Amino acid sequence: MKSFMGGKSVILRLEMDTEKTKFGEVAAFIGQRGGDIVAIDVIQTSKNITVRDLTITVSESGQIEKIIESIPQLPGVKLVNISDRTFLLHLGGKISVSPKTPIQNRDDLSRVYTPDVARVCLAIKEDQKKAYSLTIKRNTVAVVSDGSAVLGLGNIGPYAAMPVMEGKAMLFKQFADVDAFPICLDTQDTEEIIRSIKAIAPGFGGINLEDISSPRCFEIEERLRHELDIPVFHDDQHGTAVVLYAGLISALKVVNKSIGNVRVVVCGIGAAGIACSKILMAAGVKEIVGVDREGILTADREYENPMWNWYASRTNPGRKSGTLQEAMVGADVFIGLSAGGILKREDVASMASDPIVFAMANPTPEIMPQEVEDIVGVMATGRSDFPNQINNVLCFPGIFRAALDCRATEINEEMKLAAAEAIADSISDEERDRFYIIPSPFNTKVVKKMRDAVIKAALATNVARRVPREYR
Numbered sequence: 106m107k108s109f110m111g112g113k114s115v116i117l118r119l120e121m122d123t124e125k126t127k128f129g130e131v132a133a134f135i136g137q138r139g140g141d142i143v144a145i146d147v148i149q150t151s152k153n154i155t156v157r158d159l160t161i162t163v164s165e166s167g168q169i170e171k172i173i174e175s176i177p178q179l180p181g182v183k184l185v186n187i188s189d190r191t192f193l194l195h196l197g198g199k200i201s202v203s204p205k206t207p208i209q210n211r212d213d214l215s216r217v218y219t220p221d222v223a224r225v226c227l228a229i230k231e232d233q234k235k236a237y238s239l240t241i242k243r244n245t246v247a248v249v250s251d252g253s254a255v256l257g258l259g260n261i262g263p264y265a266a267m268p269v270m271e272g273k274a275m276l277f278k279q280f281a282d283v284d285a286f287p288i289c290l291d292t293q294d295t296e297e298i299i300r301s302i303k304a305i306a307p308g309f310g311g312i313n314l315e316d317i318s319s320p321r322c323f324e325i326e327e328r329l330r331h332e333l334d335i336p337v338f339h340d341d342q343h344g345t346a347v348v349l350y351a352g353l354i355s356a357l358k359v360v361n362k363s364i365g366n367v368r369v370v371v372c373g374i375g376a377a378g379i380a381c382s383k384i385l386m387a388a389g390v391k392e393i394v395g396v397d398r399e400g401i402l403t404a405d406r407e408y409e410n411p412m413w414n415w416y417a418s419r420t421n422p423g424r425k426s427g428t429l430q431e432a433m434v435g436a437d438v439f440i441g442l443s444a445g446g447i448l449k450r451e452d453v454a455s456m457a458s459d460p461i462v463f464a465m466a467n468p469t470p471e472i473m474p475q476e477v478e479d480i481v482g483v484m485a486t487g488r489s490d491f492p493n494q495i496n497n498v499l500c501f502p503g504i505f506r507a508a509l510d511c512r513a514t515e516i517n518e519e520m521k522l523a524a525a526e527a528i529a530d531s532i533s534d535e536e537r538d539r540f541y542i543i544p545s546p547f548n549t550k551v552v553k554k555m556r557d558a559v560i561k562a563a564l565a566t567n568v569a570r571r572v573p574r575e576y577r
């Protein structure tokens with residue numbers, strides 16, 4: 106039996122002998138096994154044979170397999186084909202490159218190609234800044250990964266990272282009209298990665314680093330920020346931190362707690378965990394306790410990972426030690442940026458009243474919302490299929506839109522804080538509640554607000570090289 110690896114949607118092509126069965130009986134049979142038929146396509150009908158494609162969704166992993174295995178119990182029904190909607194969406198990849206104008210004759214060809222293209226090349230040779238006005242550079246971002254920390258799946262390599270990077274490119278285009286292209290590098294050597302990204306930079310207006318594990322990601326980003334004159338932004342660090350900050354500010358309003366008085370547990374002290382801790386410290390959180398595989402990080406210990414020593418010296422003022430479970434006792438906020446399924450209900454039950462739980466590991470959160478929704482003040486995950494999606498998708502499209510439009514040389518702290526405030530301002534006090542602390546990525550107000558706030562921050566901090574017309 107083909108496993109759907111936790112998939113919750115399938116298309117079954119069923120051939121039915123209408124003299125032996127009725128469609129209603131088939132639908133009821135599927136419904137009794139947890140299947141919700143969300144679409145029916147009639148493929149073929151004849152005297153006593155009907156062929157239909159049934160699109161079925163389920164709420165729990167494993168239910169699809171059970172439905173498929175039980176089809177033979179249905180009289181007069183033959184299972185012709187099984188297709189997985191998600192895999193169908195990925196057939197041949199999810200993005201394409203398309204020309205802006207058609208090439209209809211030799212005159213067009215002579216302009217977009219040789220000989221006339223040479224005049225444009227020479228104009229850019231004379232003045233390299235013209236690459237912004239005469240090539241795709243001004244609106245194009247490279248989404249670069251080495252596949253070393255893809256979602257929470259770990260080091261799955263560059264080929265397996267492509268579907269995520271193609272997805273990021275789709276979201277850049279859909280939400281902010283940024284042309285983004287996935288570049289998955291078949292190396293995890295820091296020097297080679299830096300060399301490769303510098304080598305491809307001429308065709309891009311910005312670099313979005315993605316799913317590169319810590320601590321290498323810090324050196325890679327830092328050196329590229331200094332060696333390139335275009336924005337270099339590690340999304341797992343800064344995109345996440347921006348959205349996390351906006352979400353926490355909002356969640357604290359729901360549970361009526363103040364940021365200076367809460368104890369925050371951050372689980373997973375890697376790229377995202379460190380960046381999120383930094384923005385929370387800057388925002389006034391006084392007690393952060395970091396937890397990683399070796400338990401609570403404390404200044405009383407020396408770690409091989411240099412970032413952990415930096416982190417331990419700036420957090421955990423009470424010098425706690427022990428396990429995640431021990432860190433959770435009495436904590437007001439849990440921020441998970443680690444791995445799926447590592448938090449238990451009893452850990453959440455041991456937290457302070459009205460706890461805030463942001464279980465942000467993907468694709469499986471540290472704890473599933475349904476396990477604790479009766480004992481939390483606010484619950485959030487990084488996933489698209491639960492309320493309160495705290496995911497960097499709310500940041501990277503808008504912040505790059507702004508950076509490209511003002512041709513910023515970098516995305517600095519002020520621009521990131523402006524982005525966070527724009528997200529937070531996209532929800533009114535009247536709208537906000539425990540199930541709605543962060544706007545949906547489909548909320549078109551967010552990118553507009555963010556673009557405006559981030560451009561203003563770039564202009565105010567002198568990193569913009571172009572003043573868009575509406576700001577002149």
Ligand SMILES: NC(=O)c1ccc[n+]([C@@H]2O[C@H](COP(=O)([O-])OP(=O)(O)OC[C@H]3O[C@@H](n4cnc5c(N)ncnc54)[C@H](O)[C@@H]3O)[C@@H](O)[C@H]2O)c1
Nearest residue numbers: 256257319373375376377397398442444466467487496497
């Ligand atoms: N929701 C979002 O927008 C968002 C954004 C970035 C990352 N994430 C998720 O956060 C996780 C980490 O991403 P990253 O880019 O920081 O990766 P990373 O590899 O840089 O860091 C992961 C950290 O988690 C630690 N960890 C792993 N298993 C653990 C466990 N059982 N207990 C404690 N610590 C553990 C690792 O040791 C490492 O320090 C992934 O699941 C990723 O999908 C979510």
Ligand SMILES: O=C(O)C[C@H](O)C(=O)O
Nearest residue numbers: 255256257341467496497
């Ligand atoms: O890819 C995502 O959904 C968010 C984030 O970049 C992650 O690595 O989990």
Ligand SMILES: [Mg+2]
Nearest residue numbers: 256315316341
């Ligand atoms: Mg990521």
